[in-house]
Amino acid sequence: MTKERLELLSDEVLHNLAKKVGLKSKAEWSRITLINSIIDAMEEERSETESLLNLAISMESKKYSVTIDEELDFSYDVDEEMEFPHRYNENMLHFMLRDNSWGFVLLDIKNSFYQQYQNDFGDIELILRVIELEDSIYKKDDIIDYFDIQIEKVEKARYINLPNEESFYCVELILRTSNRDVLVNRSQVLATSRNHVNYIMGDNDKLKTIVKLSGFSNVEDSYVAQKNYNRILPIDSMEEES
Amino acid sequence: MCSLNNSQGLLSLVLHAHLPFVRHPEYDKFLEEKWLFEAINETYLPLLRTFRGLEAKGVDFKLTMSFSPTLSEMLIDPFLQDRYLEHLESMLELAEKEIIRTRTNPEENKMALMYQKLFSENLVDFKGTYNKDITAGFKYFFNKGNLLLITSAATNAFLPNFSEYPEVVRAQIVTAVDSFRRVFSERPQGIWLPECGYYPGLEDILKESGLKFFISSAHGVMYSDTIPDRGVFAPVVCSNGVSVFPREKESGKDIWSPIDGYPGDVVYREFYRDIGFDLPLDYIRPYIQPDDVRVNTGFKYYAITGTEDKKYYNQTTAENKISEHVDNFIYNREKMIKKVSAVFSDRPVLFTAPYDAELFGHWWFEGPKFLEKLFVEIQKSKSLGNCTPLEYLEAYPDNQEINPVFSSWGEQGYAQVWIDSTNDWIYRHLFKIIEQMIELTERYPDATGLKRRALDQAAREVLLSLASDWPLIMKTGTTVPYATKRVKTHILNFHKIYESLSENIVQTEWLTKLEKKNNLFPDISYLVFQKI
DSSP states (O other): OOHHHHHTSOHHHHHHHHHHTTOOOOTTOOHHHHHHHHHHHHHHHHHHHHHHSOHHHHHHHHHTOSSSOGGGOGGGOOOGGGOOOSOOSSOEEEEEESSSSEEEEEEEOOHHHHHHHHHHHSSOEEEEEEEEESSSSOOGGGEEEEEEEEEOTTOOEEEEEOOOSSOEEEEEEEEEOSSOEEEEEEOOOEEOOOSSOOOOTTOOHHHHHHHHHTTOOOHHHHHHHHHTTTOOOOHHHHHHHO | OOOTTTOSEEEEEEEEEOOOOOOOTTSSSOGGGHHHHHHIIIIIHHHHHHHHHHHHTTOOOOEEEEEOHHHHHHHTOHHHHHHHHHHHHHHHHHHHHHHHHTTTOHHHHHHHHHHHHHHHHHHIIIIIISTTOTHHHHHHHHHHTSEEEEEEOTTOBOGGGGTTOHHHHHHHHHHHHHHHHHHHSSOOOEEEOGGGOBOTTHHHHHHHTTOOEEEEOHHHHHTSSSOOTTTTSSOEEOTTSOEEEEOOHHHHHHHHOTTTSGGGOTTSBOSSOOHHHHSOHHHHGGGSOTTOOOOOOSOOOBBSOOSSSOOBOOHHHHHHHHHHHHHHHHHHHHHHHHHHHTTOOSSOEEEEEEEEGGGBTTTBTTHHHHHHHHHHHHHHOSSEEEOOHHHHHHHOOOOOBOOOOSBOSSGGGSSTTTSSTTTTTHHHHHHHHHHHHHHHHHHOTTOOHHHHHHHHHHHHHHHHHTBTHHHHHHHHTSSHHHHHHHHHHHHHHHHHHHHHHHHTOOOHHHHHHHHHHSOOOTTOOGGGGOOO
């Protein structure tokens, strides 16, 4: 979007654009000031976005930039009739890995299902239980630890921090009544990976050299640096550490 | 010239060519179709000329190229071929006007003439040499053994996000392999995983389709339980026999780095200054969007230089710089060979260097020339050779067994780009249609006639909705309304088919229209989504 194109737009459209780029336009601003401020804000926004991206992704996004800022191209605005349902009114739970320490959960509970328990038990709570497992297949005996997150019925998605790298996790959607927990759904089991080279005591010098030449920090340094990063240690092991 | 066995180092360049499926016959001119036209103009045809130039010089180059199925389906589509031709003719017309307009400015005029030459050569190649199907050009070098062509997932889905549904991952892979066979008349032996997205277990689905190797991010291999003895300088192998080629970081950085990467050199052509934005509307109007939205035309007259005082591009200076950068690239690899040889010397040091194909030419205008010069110099090198992953595996079939880990080459190395607050809303709807698609294969295990057509189209719509390009665009902020509309349209198309089938009424006219519009994968069978 060039200055020239902005100059062709009406005042009303310019003020809307200003809002869109996060600018609080003032009534006393002249048209020129408004246009210049929009251009500056867009430039700032663009450089912020670009700095967030890694090189490959940045390159890829260039393929899609035939105009300078398509945000302002209104010709493909989504039709109103294309509004999607907020939910599908079903019992569902999906668990995806965002990275090695964060998961993304999508959930829903069917109205009639929820209603039935509410009628029978009065106050009920919805719980997301994050379970850490020994293995990639869920077995009760393989549960290492778990924690519960109380959620609102309206909540349909959540990012969850997974405390440990190199572990297995699944999530359960639980309906808690006054006297029991009802399992609504259990997700797939996902493995969190380590975010560093796997240092093993006694690794030889050659291995350390090749790790460094491969573009990764010295194994010992990286182990120390990463050890407690994003980690929530269980209370008992914290005692051991001290 | 070094061979696979007597060289100290081997460069395995991999160019990944991809564009999402953008085909809009319902519009006279469609902005996003320009992604394809620009890539053909500035990357694919110049690359083919580079290959022909190398052939003429007797250089036995080795290069791997992956073509995403959405891209190769567009390249063989007669409608898009004709549209490209119209675009090219319009660019030639603009070149002529530019030659006249710039006649009093010798520097601009020189550039206008350069673009006229580029587009004229493109016209001759596209119409004459390749009869509008440029895949024939790549196939020629594939058959000749210079180029190893590999596939990618059908619609570039970021596969780790769909690990819950192996049916989807298999549908992406099987459809890709089938499409590759139809376009290139051979089975692909390797795959470019979209965005290098890997999750443990994916190799089983790859193996089912006969795929022998994939390219991985460096940390996908380096963060595994066992540290690879040869680091990223040799492939590793999964327990099921599928090989993994980790990306070598330094060779990547030489070209990718926005700070000191070669394409950022001040003498190279500036990507961001284009006459589509610089010249008066009345003049440029016929070559931009019908509603006066200014777009890149491909006519760029400046060198990168500074932000304030842009200098005109000088082709000769740029070409000299290419030689310098090629020398530096080879020097850096040779330096690394020496260092790595201290760790292992039983085989050559391998540099797996993947790049987006469109980097060469489209963004880095001099990229194809860099490649040409690079292969010429490698031919002369006494220590550095070049090979494809498949050739490497033939020469060195025994590789260390390692279990790679969840990884990608995206920002921060995992799925952060494709699961983000800007795009995470899509997954609820995608998972819904995936489940319904799987359900349809159970409900109709042997559909025929109109029902079969509807089911096959449903499968196409699901695949198209899964493209990782849409969440990527939502995250990066370019053409967001278009990406949003595309996801929604494919999901709604699917729902319409699903409901029609449930009511046992399929609207033939609507279906036919949709089949004609989203016409990729003509041989697809909806049963590709069958439950595993």
